[in-house]
Amino acid sequence: MKSKAPIRVAVTGAAGNIGYALxxxxxxxxxxxxxxxxxLNLIEIEPGMAALKGxxxxxxxxxxxxxxxxxxxxxxxxxxxxxxxALLVGSVPRKQGMERADxxxxxxKVFVGQGKAINDNAKPSVRVVVVxxxxxxxxxxxxxxxxxxxxNQFFAMTxxxxxxxxxxxxxxxGVSVKEVSELCVWGNHSPTMFPDFYNAKIGRLKATDVxxxxxxxxxxxxxxxxxxGKAIIEARGASSAASAANAVVDTVRDLCTPTxxxxxxxxxISNGEYGTPAGLITSMPIKVDAIGKWRVVEGIKLTDYxxxxxxxxxxxxxxxxxxAFGQLGLSI
Ligand SMILES: NC(=O)c1ccc[n+]([C@@H]2O[C@H](COP(=O)([O-])OP(=O)(O)OC[C@H]3O[C@@H](n4cnc5c(N)ncnc54)[C@H](O)[C@@H]3O)[C@@H](O)[C@H]2O)c1
Numbered sequence: 001m002k003s004k005a006p007i008r009v010a011v012t013g014a015a016g017n018i019g020y021a022l023x024x025x026x027x028x029x030x031x032x033x034x035x036x037x038x039x040l041n042l043i044e045i046e047p048g049m050a051a052l053k054g055x056x057x058x059x060x061x062x063x064x065x066x067x068x069x070x071x072x073x074x075x076x077x078x079x080x081x082x083x084x085x086a087l088l089v090g091s092v093p094r095k096q097g098m099e100r101a102d103x104x105x106x107x108x109k110v111f112v113g114q115g116k117a118i119n120d121n122a123k124p125s126v127r128v129v130v131v132x133x134x135x136x137x138x139x140x141x142x143x144x145x146x147x148x149x150x151x152n153q154f155f156a157m158t159x160x161x162x163x164x165x166x167x168x169x170x171x172x173x174g175v176s177v178k179e180v181s182e183l184c185v186w187g188n189h190s191p192t193m194f195p196d197f198y199n200a201k202i203g204r205l206k207a208t209d210v211x212x213x214x215x216x217x218x219x220x221x222x223x224x225x226x227x228x229g230k231a232i233i234e235a236r237g238a239s240s241a242a243s244a245a246n247a248v249v250d251t252v253r254d255l256c257t258p259t260x261x262x263x264x265x266x267x268x269i270s271n272g273e274y275g276t277p278a279g280l281i282t283s284m285p286i287k288v289d290a291i292g293k294w295r296v297v298e299g300i301k302l303t304d305y306x307x308x309x310x311x312x313x314x315x316x317x318x319x320x321x322x323x324a325f326g327q328l329g330l331s332i
Contacts, residue, residue, distance in 0.1 A: 013090020021245035076117035091132025115145025156267035187313025
């Protein structure tokens with residue numbers, strides 16, 4: 001049988017913690033399937049190139065049958081050349097004394113450059129998933145900087161938040177996590193996100209009929225999910241890496257696969273669905289149809305409490321956009 005043409009995947013921040021947990025899963029076939037060859041374009045900034053060489057050596061040493069090529073570069077034009085997917089993981093971390101606005105401005109510049117390079121070098125069908133924080137606003141900036149690439153090919157990641165939320169509900173209910181479905185995380189990938197427990201299901205039941213402790217849902221579950229990243233840093237001394245990489249695999253795989261059953265949370269361009277401000281990259285429930293086109297799931301009923309929480313998270317995104325776009329001279 002003739003083998004398929006490789007899918008070319010660019011990963012920025014490839015020598016970082018998430019990169020180290022992600023690349024081996026892509027190369028082993030967990031993202032695109034066991035018969036789909038992949039080529040990896042690994043992108044780092046200059047100081048990361050030596051470590052990247054070591055990562056590439058380890059990829060070689062795995063002798064992955066599906067891995068056809070490894071490109072190592074700090075040149076964005078080379079890194080994004082002809083890619084089918086651009087996974088934007090690298091990002092400048094917030095340092096002590098740095099204001100949120102400073103972080104938005106510094107990363108904003110990075111994502112302007114990456115957006116332009118994707119626009120000019122990637123395949124027109126490229127799909128872009130932003131992981132590096134603040135991922136929603138970084139994604140919006142990359143999207144604005146890539147005017148030739150349709151807006152619906154840009155995504156930011158809240159799947160880790162969804163996975164975290166599902167496990168919290170499963171553990172509270174004493175059931176397997178596979179029993180938990182229809183749990184959308186709405187809004188910004190930040191502590192303001194809202195994991196919608198009202199519409200979640202546990203088995204065939206409403207989650208709120210299984211977990212009847214409303215105070216726990218509002219006052220423990222929601223903040224635990226929102227603060228989980230911080231709790232991991234406190235426990236591990238480093239931020240979530242393997243679980244974040246796992247969520248990247250989940251996100252891309254589910255964007256490539258027609259959805260059977262449950263929807264998933266992905267930050268996408270809003271067209272005003274559910275009252276979200278149009279033009280933002282915000283997290284909503286997504287399904288993919290038989291020809292691979294994604295759409296926001298319609299008809300979900302939101303409680304007033306949920307609407308309030310989602311509006312607050314989207315307001316944070318509007319504020320981030322204003323701060324970042326002002327500094328970068330981008331227009332809304
Ligand atoms: N969306 C999510 O759910 C989620 C979850 C966890 C982490 N994150 C974010 O993912 C990002 C990466 O996390 P990590 O733990 O791998 O960080 P890390 O610091 O271990 O690695 C980041 C890597 O990116 C590289 N880098 C920095 N700027 C770059 C640029 N302009 N181009 C290419 N490479 C660049 C660095 O050299 C470094 O190797 C962080 O912003 C983190 O906050 C997001």
